[in-house]
Amino acid sequence: xSRLLLLLGTKKGAFLLESDEARRxxxxxxxxxxxxxxxxxxxxxxxxxxxxxxGNEWFGPAVWKSTDLGRSWTHSSRGLAxxxxxxxxxxxxxxxxxxxxxYAGVQPAGLFRSTDSGESWEHVRxxxxxxxxxxxxxxxxxxxxxxxxxxxxxxxxxxxxxxSVGVFHTADGGRxxxxxxxxxxxxxxxxxxRYPEYGQCVHGLTMAAGRSGRLYQQNHCxxxxxxDGGRxxQSIEQGLPSSFGFPVAAHPHDPDTLFLLPLNGDSLGxxxxxxxxxxxxxxDGGRxxQxxxxxxxxxxxxxxxxxxxLAVDGMAGTGVYFGTSSGELYxxxxxxxxxxxxxxxxxxxxxxxxxxxxx
Amino acid sequence: xxxxxxxDALARLFPGAPREQQVDAADVAAVLDLLDxxxxxxxxxxxxxxxxxxxxxxxxxxxxxAGLETPVAAHSEVLILTAMSGG
Numbered sequence: 001x002s003r004l005l006l007l008l009g010t011k012k013g014a015f016l017l018e019s020d021e022a023r024r025x026x027x028x029x030x031x032x033x034x035x036x037x038x039x040x041x042x043x044x045x046x047x048x049x050x051x052x053x054x055g056n057e058w059f060g061p062a063v064w065k066s067t068d069l070g071r072s073w074t075h076s077s078r079g080l081a082x083x084x085x086x087x088x089x090x091x092x093x094x095x096x097x098x099x100x101x102x103y104a105g106v107q108p109a110g111l112f113r114s115t116d117s118g119e120s121w122e123h124v125r126x127x128x129x130x131x132x133x134x135x136x137x138x139x140x141x142x143x144x145x146x147x148x149x150x151x152x153x154x155x156x157x158x159x160x161x162x163x164s165v166g167v168f169h170t171a172d173g174g175r176x177x178x179x180x181x182x183x184x185x186x187x188x189x190x191x192x193x194r195y196p197e198y199g200q201c202v203h204g205l206t207m208a209a210g211r212s213g214r215l216y217q218q219n220h221c222x223x224x225x226x227x228d229g230g231r232x233x234q235s236i237e238q239g240l241p242s243s244f245g246f247p248v249a250a251h252p253h254d255p256d257t258l259f260l261l262p263l264n265g266d267s268l269g270x271x272x273x274x275x276x277x278x279x280x281x282x283x284d285g286g287r288x289x290q291x292x293x294x295x296x297x298x299x300x301x302x303x304x305x306x307x308x309x310l311a312v313d314g315m316a317g318t319g320v321y322f323g324t325s326s327g328e329l330y331x332x333x334x335x336x337x338x339x340x341x342x343x344x345x346x347x348x349x350x351x352x353x354x355x356x357x358x359x
Numbered sequence: 360x361x362x363x364x365x366x367d368a369l370a371r372l373f374p375g376a377p378r379e380q381q382v383d384a385a386d387v388a389a390v391l392d393l394l395d396x397x398x399x400x401x402x403x404x405x406x407x408x409x410x411x412x413x414x415x416x417x418x419x420x421x422x423x424x425a426g427l428e429t430p431v432a433a434h435s436e437v438l439i440l441t442a443m444s445g446g
Contacts, residue, residue, distance in 0.1 A: 034371060058368065058415045058441045059404040075372065076400055081408035088407035 001359035004313055005069065006321055007050060008329065009038035012347035014052045016070045020359075023319055023333040026342050033064045033073055039146075040308050042095045043355035044102075050355070051118050053104055055091025063092055063104055065118045069357065079121035080104065080112055090142070094308070098150030098158070105145030109136060109162045111174065124174040127160065132179065132198050139163030139201050139220070146307055147205040151212055159230060164201035164220065167230050180230030187221040204248035204307050208255035216258050216286070218248040218307075223260060225286050236286025241273040247310035251335075252318060256285045259312070259320055259336060261305045272301040279310075279320065279336050295339035296330060303328070308351035315356065323349025361435040363390060366416075368441050369405070373398040382437075387418055388427040390437055405439060415442045 006017040006026075013031030038054035052064040052073075062075040081089055087108050094105035102114040104121065111124040127145075136143055140163075147161030156173045159180065166181040179198040186193070186200050201220035208214035217224040217233065222243045224233040237243045242262045251257035260280045264273045272278065277296035280289045303324040313319035321331045327346035332339045360381040370376045376398050384390040388410075395402035405416060410427060412418050418425045419438040431437060 034368075058413065059372065060407055060413055062400075062403075077403045078400065081403075084408060084410060086408070088409055 002315075003357050003359055004315060004319070005043070005355040005357060006311075006329070006331075006342075007041040007043060007351075007353040007355060008323060008346070008349055009041040009052060009054070009308070009351035010323075010327075010347040010349050011037050014038050014041050014050075014064070014070070015343075015346060017329065017343060021315060023313075023315065023331065026331075028343055029070060031347075032066070032070055033075070036062075036064070037091070038064070038350065039091065039093045040095050040351045040353075042097065042353050044097045045355060048355065048357055049117060051095055051102060053092035053095045055089075055107075061089045061092045061106060063095070063102075063114075063118050063121075076119050077121070078119065079123070080106070082110065082123070093144045093146045094148050096148035096150055099155045103148045103150070103158075105148050105160060105162075107142045107144040108138075109143045109145040109165065111145055111148070111160060113174070126170065126175045127168065127177050130168070130177050132165070135199065136162070136165045137199065147202065149205055149207055149215070152207070153212060157229075159205060159215070161202040161205040161217075163203070164199065166198045166200040167202055167205060167217070168198075169230055180226075181233070182231065183226075183233035183235075184217070184219055184224060185221045185235075203246045204310075206248050206250045206258075208250050208258075209253050211255040214255055214285075216248050216250060218245050218260060220244065220266060223248075223262075223286065236282070239289040240280055241278075241291075244270070245305075246307040247305055247322070249310045249312050249320070252312050252314045254283075256283060257335075258282050258286065259310060260289075261310055261322060263304055269302065270304045272303065275299060275301045277301045277303075277330075279322065279332075279339075281336050292332070292336040292339070294337060295332075302326075306350055308353075309349050311352040311354050313354040313356065319354070321352050321354070323352045325349070361390070361431050361433065361437055363394065363437045363439065365439050366441045369401075369439060372404060373401060376401075382431075383433075384431050386427070386431055387412075387420065387425050387429045387437065390431060391427070416440065417442050 008015040013035040015030030038052040041052040055061040062077040112121040149159040151157035204218035245262040278291040303326040309323040329343040
């Protein structure tokens with residue numbers, strides 16, 4: 001018997017929801033981390049350590065840490081800084097655990113690595129040394145590195161997602177990086193410049209289960225699949241209600257199954273299409289899509305779902321979860337076939353992740 | 360010794376840190392160095408890497424708004440306060 005924790009980053013601190021394998025009854029704890037805005041809360045399944053990346057308008061950026069499943073927290077930003085004179089790090093945006101290290105993406109965009117479980121940080125300089133950096137433009141939320149995707153077998157490889165710069169890849173442990181955006185549209189450029197080398201606004205990036213070459217991306221301008229590690233991308237947006245959204249979540253076992261939450265459009269309010277909530281699922285790598293609505297509200301849904309606020313679990317009967325800008329958390333214990341509201345009246349939810357722990 | 364008074368929200372980030380402390384320092388930057396030695400990480404919470412006092416914090420020395428280079432005298436009062444901010 002194991003327990004499942006849902007890790008929520010919100011505009012007002014971290015929250016944890018806990019249940020057993022049945023995932024029917026949930027207990028809510030929080031807010032944690034002195035109610036700091038936390039953009040991303042993750043855990044290391046090997047140790048159960050939880051970290052939260054965020055920043056506070058008063059006190060700046062920090063990564064919070066709990067080694068007792070949320071009962072107590074510490075924080076550190078030692079080394080999480082650019083050299084004197086450069087624009088300071090405003091907030092931490094994303095986290096990833098990889099091969100004994102913890103990575104943090106920050107605003108303004110950059111990548112940091114910790115080899116002591118988040119107590120101290122070192123700058124992965126190679127990314128900001130890329131010759132394209134003077135051209136990097138911020139997206140609506142700023143110039144943020146919001147996605148970190150380590151290669152599951154090759155510790156030298158990693159992809160990162162920066163708004164609105166695009167996807168970059170390293171094959172040498174972060175010393176050098178190359179853009180991986182071929183085939184990604186940039187609708188706001190002049191017609192003959194819509195497929196640049198970089199400058200696309202990636203919103204979400206994930207890897208298919210068991211296939212390290214297959215990536216999926218939700219972009220400001222469309223949904224995409226790559227079967228060659230991001231060297232080239234193909235649109236998979238046909239059949240979806242819009243080309244705009246933020247999060248993307250891959251099935252934990254099936255590389256052809258993917259979950260998305262399209263919003264109505266970037267200039268139309270960025271809420272659920274027709275104000276009716278739906279998660280969209282493909283079973284064939286994006287060739288066809290099904291709307292999953294059973295149990296989700298079908299009127300008056302003027303909420304959005306942000307880039308890190310959709311997650312899956314690894315339990316039998318894969319669970320899918322998403323948190324809304326209006327503070328509701330919805331969950332499914334059957335791969336999206338049916339849904340329930342698991343929590344409401346929370347602060348705006350910025351991220352959702354899962355952690356399975358022994359009973 | 361100068362007296363340093365921390366905003367409640369700042370002291371809460373460092374369990375055990377008293378709101379009021381005595382320091383022997385020549386300027387505000389040295390005050391932060393001393394606080395950081397006692398409570399590791401406190402300097403980062405008050406000043407950024409520019410380096411300067413964070414935008415939504417105010418430091419006052421003997422009633423006057425101060426920066427990192429503002430001198431601190433033997434019997435000065437140094438207030439580290441949160442400015443109005445939020446959302």
